[in-house]
Amino acid sequence: MKLKNAYLLIAGLIIISSCKKDDDSPGEVIPPRTLSEVAIEDDAEIVEFLQTHFYNKEEFDAAVEGFDFKIKFDTIAGANSTKQSIYDSPFLITETISVESSSFGRTDGEVIDHKLYTLVVRQGVEEGKPTIGDFSILRYEGSLMDGTLFDASSYQPVRFNLSSVVRGFGNGVENFQTGSGPLDNADGTVSYDGYGIGAIFIPSGLGYFDGSSNSSISAYSPLIFKIDAFDYEPDSDFDGDGIPSIQEDLNGNGNLNDDNTDSESEGVRVYLANFNDSDDDNDGILTIDEIKIDGVIKKDANGIIIFPDTDGDGIPDHLDNDLK
Template sequence: MKKKDLFLLVLVFALTWSCKKDDDKLDIEVVPPQSLSETAIEDDAEIKEYLQTHFYNYEEFDNPPTDFDYKIKFDTIAGDNAGKTPIIDMTDNLKTEVITVKSSDFGRDDDEEVSHTLYTLVVREGEVEEHPTIGDYTVLHYEGTLIDGTAFDASVNVEARLYLSSTVRGYGNGVEYLSPGTGPFENGDGTVSFEGYGIGAVFIPSGLGYFDRAPSGSGIASYTPLVFKIDLLSFEANTDFDGDGIPSILEDLDGDGNLNNDNTDQDTERIFLPNHNDSDDDADGIPTIDEIDIDNEGNVTFRDTDGDGISDHLDSDS
């Protein structure tokens, strides 16, 4: 299977779903169609309420017991836990980012552009002081749940290698706040381990998740916020997903943190392939890698042969 074909499959499914028998599938409530704007308001209220009424095991992370597994555990602030600090008040750990989402990204024709707030809880910084971009491959553990804690996917004991722009947008943008650890280290039994990796969780409104396009059999209803616990083990900086010589992050032409809406030759394509997944970005028959210059250190220089202010690899008549 070609990389482009694989990307289309990965983008549709976004994350690898755990195999379930039919009788193990979650019941899905059929929800009437909603606009992006009204859903954003409802999702943000639901996420904020959760953050105000829940805490995580921060005391264990601050003073790890001998047998601590370094796993995030959420619980309700009530009863014996009444004095715990709510997540929303942990301002040093909770990162918020406002991201604009277009309804056209979900096939809508109502031309809405709606601000969504992404909440990322950084529980532990990784030992390596670098961060991945939305255009990088990452190696991580993750657990995906609905906001009520119902699990729908996980790769907890096996390292998952994910290209962040092939996941739902909020997941990729959230992972950017984490930093990796060191490793891999051979364990002598065919497995590897990592040390000092970043640990966090991301709370994703549906407009930065699946909105009304959740994969069949996933157990996720339309317009459902998602929560992912994440261990960022490592990442591959300056990933070049399509092998065209340009790091994927440099193919975010409008700088909006979404690589999947930058497609120079979309008017001529039979299948929509954004630039970071297209080895001939302007469809002129000349591979992108032959229209740029790369030095011995991997730095890219963009040519403009006809001096029109458009780089050759984006200019079909250059």
């Protein structure tokens, strides 16, 4: 399964039973594990990897002719016993991200902090970084902690909606500046210069947790994604409703998938978060028509849309279902 299908997979967990059969005891049904216990184990596994492995820093520093600019990991041992660990690298970024167990169909009400680790081996030459509300153009390679490859993009750049991939991937890509390009090659392909290069180490709670359909990814597996960050499209509007998708992160938590004002509409089953919804309040009037003032979309000096509030109740028209 390709990475871009991850969001659909996670959404499907809500309606799919999460009980598993124990392979060692055929027929025995075991309950799903809690987010809290898995988060602790995942972080310990990732930290152990980071502390016992290094990457080919010397090759990046020298960048001799013919170097392919590919990240390679190896164990700190023997002839490599003096190498600096990834964990001690000044280029390792650690972020704490809260995850609700309900996003995986759980009903225990847990909200658990997860650590996301991003290694920025080379920062891109272009200023600015993508957000989870942008399309990003990149190349990636996904593997398990033991190095087993489970997915990879083709040689050519791939365009991703950063909120429709596994959450840790989208949040990790936000740490990279991108390159210059695209440059047209003689063979009809394109390339980029000075692009960002790195790796993202993702606990399962920011990945597939217990629900990947990829047979190579077992339940509760932490993941590693190596990425080349070529380019991005700032202020992307995924649903074409006139609002840049990053401005639809209403609670400001870096996750667009839990912002759904449709869910407040009584008696209506709704599946789309605002960034994927052309009618954010489900009132039958398109969002793009409700955000205009005197027929146009107006913005402040920072490029933030000034939303009309016709009835003065503090709720913008496009989020106000009782305004008709």
